[in-house]
Amino acid sequence: MTGRGSGGGALRIRALRREFGSFAALEGLDLDVPAGEFVALLGPSGCGKSTALNLLAGLLEPTTGTVSLDGRRIDRLPPEKRGIGMVFQNYALFPHLTVADNVAFGLRMRGCPKPERAERVRRSLDLVRLRAQADRYPRQLSGGQQQRVAIARAVVVEPRLVLMDEPLSNLDASLRLDLRTEIRALHQQLGLTTIYVTHDQAEALSLADRLVVLRDGTVQQVGTPAEVYERPANAFVAGFVGYRNSVPGELAAGVFDAGPLVLRVGGTGSTPPDGGRVVAMIRPEDLLITREPATGAGNEVPVDVRVCEYQGRSFAVEGTGPGGRVLHGRSDQPVRPGERAVAVVAPDRIRVFAAPEEGARAGGAALLAGREPS
Incomplete structure (x- = not known):
């Protein structure tokens, strides 16, 4: 797998807006994310954080605005050509494929040669400590193991940017804590630029280098976890981070x-x-x-x-x-x-x-x- 910063991943978002009819789900998002940074989009349901993630992934088209990755505009590219890995809330694994085949799926779609594909799958499963489960099917795994397979599938293609959409929300409390630690350790090891969506302030504070707090499609505050926790910008942010x-x-x-x-x-x-x-x-x-x-x-x-x-x-x-x-x-x-x-x-x-x-x-x-x- 690639090491810290070796694959680029500097993200630049300008005036990103998405409307659904007369409703603006996201209003004018501006954000610069240096390569290797872990940024959490934090806010309640309906605040625009998942909309922002889907715009970055190419699952939605922006009404206005631009998205650039390493200086190249990607907002007009199809999802498969953006150089992005995605981890979903519901795992989104293929039930008829083994763990190894699920992880290898993106590499096969990219035409990666079989010997290289096998080696990269092995390394990815080692990262999430699941090599022993390579021949099992998703139904034979726990929820935490399935989400680790989803993470391995996202990083095996060595993306410049990883998007995570509330990946821990379907797990019980102890599993969330364990996997939260694994995600942070994995990020520190690989140094992949990561955008992480969550409504859990404890999760965001523990994982992210910076937080972007959203409400009703607008940014309320951008800062380090310590800045947002200790010096919230307004009453809404304060209420959301524990006041x-x-x-x-x-x-x-x-x-x-x-x-x-x-x-x-x-x-x-x-x-x-x-x-x-x-x-x-x-x-x-x-x-x-x-x-x-x-x-x-x-x-x-x-x-x-x-x-x-x-x-x-x-x-x-x-x-x-x-x-x-x-x-x-x-x-x-x-x-x-x-x-x-x-x-x-x-x-x-x-x-x-x-x-x-x-x-x-x-x-x-x-x-x-x-x-x-x-």
Whole structure:
């Protein structure tokens, strides 16, 4: 197999747009991906990430815009001439072919000589640790093994670009974690330019060199996982990467006012806009639930505990704060439903954003509640 960067793969996307009738599924995507970079397109269902991937693969034609790979336009080429490998969500293996024949399929279509084909298939199966299953059929494999066959089939043709469309979503939690590690290790070994679509923020954070967060067909933020996680560009991105507590209010002189709930904000963890309606957002892990006040530790808010869930090293707590606001926090000790506790958060762990538009607020509320907007 090719080594890091040896096969090129620099991707350039300009003003890429796809319309379905009057609906724009993707609006003006601009992105440069250096050879060997792993980029994750992240967002809820319907945000345009799979549309973008299908445009790159040639499965859809763009309404406007261009796609270039190593300086050559490919948006007008058929899929088989783009130099791209594709890994689908549902594996898309041929049930009547063995593992080895599935992996070899693309090489046969390209007219690769049989001796070379056999050697490349062997090396690809070694990469995904499936050589012993070469003569089995897909029905004889687990879901994780089938997806590894799909990955081997994608990389055996030594593509300049690999596209992965939610490849782990059909696997159970433990298999997703294992295969996530294998995908990252494989990328580090081969250095293939990779575009990876997912709605799972933990998956994107762990795999990607850069994230592109999409909503309603438009880019909300592009950055490294650390940049997006620590410095989300707006309330939507913050909600999507774990800022589950979201409270609307007003900001003046470093004080956030939401009626009976008042919080001091500031420091490197906050970038408040100038006045007007805002939304304060806090990660549950930054909201410490205790039985006793912790004077000097930060903002202290009374909370009536509704739910306390054991999660190993800590407890996830849901309760209601001033004004009936639902708050989500963490505790290092169990608290009882109905108990009055104290929620503590440091001012620099509160992010403040301009209040989202009404439509965005509805979608954001669904995300913060752990659901995807329809």
